[in-house]
Amino acid sequence: MKPDLKIGIVGLGTVGAGLVRLLQTHGGKIESRAGRKINIVAVHAKNKAKNRGVDLSAYEWVDDPLSLAHRPDIDVVVELVGGDEGIAKQLVERALSSKKHVVTANKSLLSKHGMALARAAEEAGVDLRYEAAVAGGIPIIKSIREGFAGNDISVVYGILNGTCNYILTEMRETGRDFADVLKEAQEKGYAEADPTFDVDGIDAAHKLSILCALAFGAQIAFDAIDVSGIRTITSKDIQFADELGYRIKLVGIGKSNGGVIEQSLEPCLVPISSALGNVEGVFNAVCVEGDFIDRSMLEGRGAGAGPTASAVVADIIDIARGYSSPVLGVPAKDLKPNKPMPDKDIISEQYLHLVVRDQPGVIADVTAILRDHAISIESMLQRGRDPGQPVSVVIMTHDCSRADIRAAAAKIGALGSIVAKPTILRVLPL
Amino acid sequence: MKPDLKIGIVGLGTVGAGLVRLLQTHGGKIESRAGRKINIVAVHAKNKAKNRGVDLSAYEWVDDPLSLAHRPDIDVVVELVGGDEGIAKQLVERALSSKKHVVTANKSLLSKHGMALARAAEEAGVDLRYEAAVAGGIPIIKSIREGFAGNDISVVYGILNGTCNYILTEMRETGRDFADVLKEAQEKGYAEADPTFDVDGIDAAHKLSILCALAFGAQIAFDAIDVSGIRTITSKDIQFADELGYRIKLVGIGKSNGGVIEQSLEPCLVPISSALGNVEGVFNAVCVEGDFIDRSMLEGRGAGAGPTASAVVADIIDIARGYSSPVLGVPAKDLKPNKPMPDKDIISEQYLHLVVRDQPGVIADVTAILRDHAISIESMLQRGRDPGQPVSVVIMTHDCSRADIRAAAAKIGALGSIVAKPTILRVLPL
Numbered sequence: 001m002k003p004d005l006k007i008g009i010v011g012l013g014t015v016g017a018g019l020v021r022l023l024q025t026h027g028g029k030i031e032s033r034a035g036r037k038i039n040i041v042a043v044h045a046k047n048k049a050k051n052r053g054v055d056l057s058a059y060e061w062v063d064d065p066l067s068l069a070h071r072p073d074i075d076v077v078v079e080l081v082g083g084d085e086g087i088a089k090q091l092v093e094r095a096l097s098s099k100k101h102v103v104t105a106n107k108s109l110l111s112k113h114g115m116a117l118a119r120a121a122e123e124a125g126v127d128l129r130y131e132a133a134v135a136g137g138i139p140i141i142k143s144i145r146e147g148f149a150g151n152d153i154s155v156v157y158g159i160l161n162g163t164c165n166y167i168l169t170e171m172r173e174t175g176r177d178f179a180d181v182l183k184e185a186q187e188k189g190y191a192e193a194d195p196t197f198d199v200d201g202i203d204a205a206h207k208l209s210i211l212c213a214l215a216f217g218a219q220i221a222f223d224a225i226d227v228s229g230i231r232t233i234t235s236k237d238i239q240f241a242d243e244l245g246y247r248i249k250l251v252g253i254g255k256s257n258g259g260v261i262e263q264s265l266e267p268c269l270v271p272i273s274s275a276l277g278n279v280e281g282v283f284n285a286v287c288v289e290g291d292f293i294d295r296s297m298l299e300g301r302g303a304g305a306g307p308t309a310s311a312v313v314a315d316i317i318d319i320a321r322g323y324s325s326p327v328l329g330v331p332a333k334d335l336k337p338n339k340p341m342p343d344k345d346i347i348s349e350q351y352l353h354l355v356v357r358d359q360p361g362v363i364a365d366v367t368a369i370l371r372d373h374a375i376s377i378e379s380m381l382q383r384g385r386d387p388g389q390p391v392s393v394v395i396m397t398h399d400c401s402r403a404d405i406r407a408a409a410a411k412i413g414a415l416g417s418i419v420a421k422p423t424i425l426r427v428l429p430l
Numbered sequence: 431m432k433p434d435l436k437i438g439i440v441g442l443g444t445v446g447a448g449l450v451r452l453l454q455t456h457g458g459k460i461e462s463r464a465g466r467k468i469n470i471v472a473v474h475a476k477n478k479a480k481n482r483g484v485d486l487s488a489y490e491w492v493d494d495p496l497s498l499a500h501r502p503d504i505d506v507v508v509e510l511v512g513g514d515e516g517i518a519k520q521l522v523e524r525a526l527s528s529k530k531h532v533v534t535a536n537k538s539l540l541s542k543h544g545m546a547l548a549r550a551a552e553e554a555g556v557d558l559r560y561e562a563a564v565a566g567g568i569p570i571i572k573s574i575r576e577g578f579a580g581n582d583i584s585v586v587y588g589i590l591n592g593t594c595n596y597i598l599t600e601m602r603e604t605g606r607d608f609a610d611v612l613k614e615a616q617e618k619g620y621a622e623a624d625p626t627f628d629v630d631g632i633d634a635a636h637k638l639s640i641l642c643a644l645a646f647g648a649q650i651a652f653d654a655i656d657v658s659g660i661r662t663i664t665s666k667d668i669q670f671a672d673e674l675g676y677r678i679k680l681v682g683i684g685k686s687n688g689g690v691i692e693q694s695l696e697p698c699l700v701p702i703s704s705a706l707g708n709v710e711g712v713f714n715a716v717c718v719e720g721d722f723i724d725r726s727m728l729e730g731r732g733a734g735a736g737p738t739a740s741a742v743v744a745d746i747i748d749i750a751r752g753y754s755s756p757v758l759g760v761p762a763k764d765l766k767p768n769k770p771m772p773d774k775d776i777i778s779e780q781y782l783h784l785v786v787r788d789q790p791g792v793i794a795d796v797t798a799i800l801r802d803h804a805i806s807i808e809s810m811l812q813r814g815r816d817p818g819q820p821v822s823v824v825i826m827t828h829d830c831s832r833a834d835i836r837a838a839a840a841k842i843g844a845l846g847s848i849v850a851k852p853t854i855l856r857v858l859p860l
Contacts (some may be wrong), residue, residue: 022580029647032760033579083658137723139569139577146753147561147569149463150452150743231549275729292452292740293567293730299705300726310722313580323753325578330462401736413476 002036005320008068010091011080012045015105017052018305021066024054030313034320040072064078069094076101076319078312084108084213096120096128103315105132111206114213114220115335118327128327129315134207135160135239136298137307139314144214144288145329151290153215157253157428158205158286159279160211162203162266162302163191164230164250167199168267169267169280172238172247178375190282200229201250205265208252212263213328213335215288216256220328222299225263226402232423233267237353240381240394241425244351247277251428252384262341267425269351278429310357343403349378349427350405352395354412355420358387362417366395367417372409373402389418396427432466435750438498441510441522442475444658445562447482447536448735449508449742451550453793454484460743471504491626494860499524506531506749508742511593514538526550526558533745535562536739541636543839544643544650545765548757558757565590565714567730567737569744574644574718574760581720583645587683588636588708588716590641590695592678593621593776594660597629598697599710602668602677608661630659631680635695643758645718645763649769651760655693656832662853663697665781670824671699671855677707679742684853685771692771692790697855699781704860705729762772773833779808779857780835782825784842785850788817792847796825799845803838805830818851835840 009016016393023030023038042060046053062068067089077095079090079102088109095102097120104110110117110130121128131141135158144153159165163185170181182199185191197203209222210401230250242247246269255262270277275297279285284302289295301307328335358360363380370377381394397405409422439446453460453468461467472490492498495517498507507525509532511518518539525532527550529627534540540547551558561571574583589595593615600611611820612629615621627633639652660680671678676699685692700707705727709715714732719725731737758765785790793810800807811824829833839852 025721026580026582029582030580031577032647033755033766035755106712110465113791138724139573142572142577143569145463146748147572147744148740149747150456150460152456152459169591217462273708275705275708278703278705290740291455291745292448292736294734294736296567296569296728296730297454298726298728301724304724306722306724310578310580310720313722314577316575317579321753321755323751325463325465 004037005034005316006039006041006074007076007316008042008071008074008077009040009078009080010044010065010068010097011082012043012052012366013080013311015306015308016080017054018309019080020054020056022309022313030317033091034317036320038316038320042068042324043175044068065091066094069100074100076103076316078104079104082106082111083167089113093116093120095145096124099124099126101127101319102140103129103319104310105130107133107136107203107206107210108318111209111220111222115332118332121327122332126223127319127324129318130210131315132308134210135286135300135302136304136311137302138272138286138298139212140286141214142314143298144211145325148288148290148293148296149329151292153256153288155210155255155289156215156286157251159249159276159284160207160252160302161250162199162284163195163198165279165284166190166203166282168230168233168238168248168250171235172242175235177235178233199231201227201265204250204252208254208263208265211252211286212254212261215254215392216261216341217330217335218261218338219335221340224338224340228265236392237423237425240353241351243381244269244396245272245425246270247272248425249276250275259336260339260341262346263348264346265371269425269427270430276430294296298388343406346402347399349399349429350397351425351427352397352409353423354393354395354418356393357417358385358389358391361418363393365415365417366412369408369411370397373404375404375408377403434467434469435464435506435746436469436471436504436852437506437508437746438472438501439470439510440474440495440498440517441512442473442482443510444704444735445738445742446475446510447484448739449510450484450486451810452739452743453638460747466750468746468750469625469656472498472501472527474498495521496524496811499530500528504530506533509534509536512536514542519543522547523550526554526556529554529556529600531557531749533559533742533744533749535560536830537563537633537636537640541607541639541650541652544640544791545630545762548762552762557749557754559748560740561745562741564640565732566734566741567732568714568716568728569715570641570728571644572744573728574641575755578718578720578723578726578806579759581722583718583720585685585719586641586645586716587681588712589679589706590682590732591623591680592712592714594627594634595709595714596620596712598660598663598668598678598680600674601665607665608663617803629661631657631695634680634682638684638693638695641682641716642684642691645684646691647760647765648691648768649765651693651770654768654770655695658696661836662695666822667853667855670783671781673811674699674750674826675702676700676857677702679706681706687771689766690771692776694776699855699857700860706860740808753784773836774831776832777829781857782827782839783853784825784848785820786823787847787849788815788819788821789847793823795845795847796842797836799841800827803834805834
């Protein structure tokens with residue numbers, strides 16, 4: 001039996017407390033699976049006095065979190081502070097440079113500084129592990145890095161934010177509007193007081209940037225992601241989608257084509273009968289398409305104390321067993337530049353929701369603009385008629401480029417007969 | 431860079447040829463991911479002359495497959511022969527005893543001899559890896575062994591045989607009968623000439639026995655599995671299920687409760703709206719419930735050259751990286767005895783399909799028998815009336831034990847007014 005693996009934990013919020021609880025609950029089981037004992041040596045959080053529902057008395061409490069990065073009696077630093085600067089960044093950098101393994105759940109840190117941190121870990125010859133950073137209850141990092149390692153992965157896409165999926169599911173099931181459901185989600189603790197990171201798609205985009213790098217062997221490039229959130233989705237959009245056989249999901253899409261990479265994070269129409277269409281509530285799911293596996297999908301809880309702590313523990317056990325691999329699957333120096341796909345090459349069917357004044361000539365104007373952008377119409381849906389009053393018109397297009405649909409929508413939105421900014425949603429042919 | 435990892439492959443059928451093709455196609459990528467080159471040193475199959483669509487000229491052809499077990503220039507023996515005795519068993523045993531790592535796709539071998547082989551591998555200090563043995567395109571072995579290692583897993587269930595799922599999907603979509611669809615599946619190559627292993631549930635039960643051992647930390651116990659196949663499912667059953675909001679799937683179910691383990695492999699009614707209900711055609715899916723992850727599901731192709739070869743390569747890369755772990759997640763000596771759950775403790779709702787002569791008193795007789803076994807009825811469905819002629823009656827029960835429903839069905843089947851053997855199908859509340 002190898003000597004105990006000694007860990008220090010910084011951050012004792014939901015995930016940190018969950019991690020302590022997990023290690024306390026399953027100590028014996030984990031020792032058997034890891035081939036050695038996992039020992040919490042020291043912990044740090046902002047507020048020592050706070051009751052976290054777990055007994056911390058057996059662990060040394062340190063006042064300086066950064067001190068854990070240098071202690072000779074610690075093998076692994078677990079960073080659960082969050083944020084892409086400050087303590088989290090300093091702690092991870094210092095831990096790596098003093099040759100400690102690092103386990104983190106910090107997607108924003110990795111999305112922004114992942115390349116430098118990967119290089120630092122590989123230079124130091126230690127592991128930087130982050131299963132908990134993307135869809136905690138789903139072993140998607142391990143699956144892509146190891147399980148699908150024999151494949152050329154061309155596509156990775158999925159539902160990466162449980163808060164948004166919960167809101168969209170609630171909107172559909174109750175017919176209520178975004179603002180109303182968001183407020184309730186905040187009261188229930190499913191959404192943050194400042195929901196920006198979640199509902200504007202930033203959190204999911206952080207995760208997508210990590211998945212794309214790992215899947216395509218490319219450098220992390222958060223800034224190359226085209227991000228839209230779900231604030232503009234109305235209950236009417238959800239009703240229309242339903243009538244057309246679709247559900248609206250916030251989907252992260254990564255595609256690699258001859259070294260050029262698409263990274264999009266946007267609300268999409270997905271078929272009700274598809275696997276992704278059936279992922280509801282706070283659940284996440286990630287699909288991977290590879291040349292030998294064809295298609296594989298993993299579904300589970302993306303957040304919460306239990307699933308996230310489970311992912312952190314999986315990383316710790318891997319380190320205990322001596323599983324060592326480059327941070328992003330291949331050595332950081334071998335990662336290709338992340339060359340973004342131009343909008344003219346991003347092709348899909350589109351859903352276009354217009355709120356128009358019900359007057360003669362509107363549809364003629366709209367369809368003329370679409371024609372001028374070489375966009376052909378698959379179907380058109382209009383509910384109600386009330387001359388002179390605004391009515392909703394939904395147009396489903398055939399395949400067209402993102403560049404064309406955006407240019408056309410901008411022109412359509414400028415027509416005097418169009419009352420609100422047109423809503424464009426990509427249709428995914430799953 | 432570590433020295434090349436040298437492998438010998440025995441068996442060049444669909445999977446073996448697929449493995450060679452994968453290693454040839456992605457040699458550079460795999461070297462980068464594995465941290466070293468993977469070299470095929472020698473190969474063997476029954477028929478040297480056969481054209482397998484891959485170029486084997488660079489590899490030594492050996493006439494004696496067992497010779498690969500002892501050669502000093504081979505690190506890993508890949509066993510793709512199949513079968514639970516004969517060459518496959520001898521090769522794996524000898525390779526382990528001469529301290530070679532073994533990668534296999536052989537579920538029947540593991541199901542029958544897995545305990546002895548696990549002990550042999552651990553004594554020799556080498557790895558025995560078998561991701562390809564269960565649902566090739568799904569990294570379920572790795573996920574349970576590593577990804578969910580921080581959990582106490584209470585339930586594992588899934589669709590583990592693509593042939594059966596294809597047949598059931600076709601039956602539902604076309605309304606055709608089992609025998610007819612099976613014949614077509616055989617012509618298309620989706621089913622074997624002798625379909626017994628697939629349609630009688632044996633292949634899926636082999637896989638279930640491995641999953642249960644791994645998930646519950648228990649000894650492999652194939653003989654403890656209650657196995658029923660899909661031969662008795664009629665298109666009428668599928669129609670009735672559909673009317674009731676269900677699909678019929680062949681499901682492997684493992685549950686662990688205080689050291690007592692249920693292992694069942696049987697056609698079940700699963701809700702149309704459930705994740706499992708939406709797994710169609712040749713696809714497989716496995717759900718895992720753990721105390722920290724809650725529920726996670728993995729879906730993908732279970733068989734075929736590509737997905738299976740991909741799983742074999744993932745195992746080879748793990749070995750190349752030096753990832754070493756006990757065969758069943760914990761040392762074989764620590765696996766608990768597999769104590770089977772008695773039928774009286776296996777509780778679920780049941781679907782009971784009776785073909786009865788349409789005459790007075792039949793339902794009274796049937797319901798009296800159910801009452802005598804403490805089985806209460808949730809709903810009853812009858813289609814058509816034709817006095818004196820057989821008609822179908824479907825009864826959905828509330829929760830009852832397997833012991834009770836089987837005893838009741840036997841008595842009901844013996845009634846003079848019952849024309850055919852009653853069909854009992856478990857209802858899964860997913």
